[in-house]
Amino acid sequence: MDWRVRFVDYPEQWRRQRPELLPIIEDTIARGDLMLRQQLHAFEEHLAAFNHSARGVGVSNCTDGLRLLAHALDVGPGDEVVSVAHTFIATVSPFVLRGAKPVFVDIGPDHLMDTAQLADAVTERTKVIIPVHLNGRTVDMHAVAKAAASVGATVIEDAAQALGATFDGRTAGTFGLASTYSFYPAKLLGALGDGGAVLTDDQELANRLLRLRDHGRVQKAEIDGWGYNCRLDNLQAAILDYRLSQLPGWIERRRELARRYDERLRGIDGLQIPVGPDADPQRRDVYQNYPVTTDERDRLVEHLRADGVETLISWPIPMHHQRGLGLENWYLPRTEELCERVLSLPMHVELEDWQIDHVADSVRRFFGE
């Protein structure tokens, strides 16, 4: 397929970044800095500073970051973790695999956790609440904090899609005990492979995570407990450190592209679009994705494809309808409805303005505008 607008465009990304990245890659390899070296420490420091967090711990991926946190918090049988079913499976799997029971709340019109339902969802068994800042938009963290405090639960933010987003002037990922990030290539800040991080203000927790990610090692020879191998490769850290320096500009560009979509798609009968970048004074969204919803979803996907526009349906089957997970007792009508109606339009910094216009024109034609 010869796409006019690709959903992500790794070849174009590499073409643009090659002059900066090649010397960094060459230098890191030539020095032999492959595992747990200064490039990783520098990246962890810069990432924490960017997010206004005290400490950063690089890990192999976001899922492993959650796994280390579940271990550090000693989550186990009898515990409940409260989150949403409209998220990547990895938000809850590390907790379920330790024996905890997932408890789901439904979502609101902006596709995020409906925090009004939290009061009924939490119990004295609730160990962790995991808000997911999906699509680059922050969950109402005041409501989450209130629900957590009512039962003494810990809050961990799944910020895999929201690095740099803010809520009430505070960065996503600074509200809970810790937050986790994914550097999967398609994320806002992507590696050339897998990668992730945990951010926290808790020094003791950060030190614990540093040991857990490296076999429980304190020093080369000294082990202070059972651990894992969940290190972030030094080469990926060097690449990520360069890309982090570019992230503020990239976030601005994403917000510009969202504004352009917003201007061209607002007011179409039968199509719902995300909250615009200037519409919510309480939030600064970073537009990891640009999801739209319509009753004609599958036909719109085909129509766009015929016009050379690649789209993505992240989760066509809601998590609680996945056979084999044993979650069939949940009834989440708004999550279920969204999974049938949602599709994501192309959203990445390599997009040119004309490509947004091409996508928007195609969508407008579909709706007879």
Ligand SMILES: *Cc1c(COP(=O)(O)O)cnc(C)c1O
């Ligand atoms: C990508 C993603 C993850 C998992 O990240 P990995 O780095 O692939 O483990 C978790 N949660 C959300 C919301 C994500 O988008």
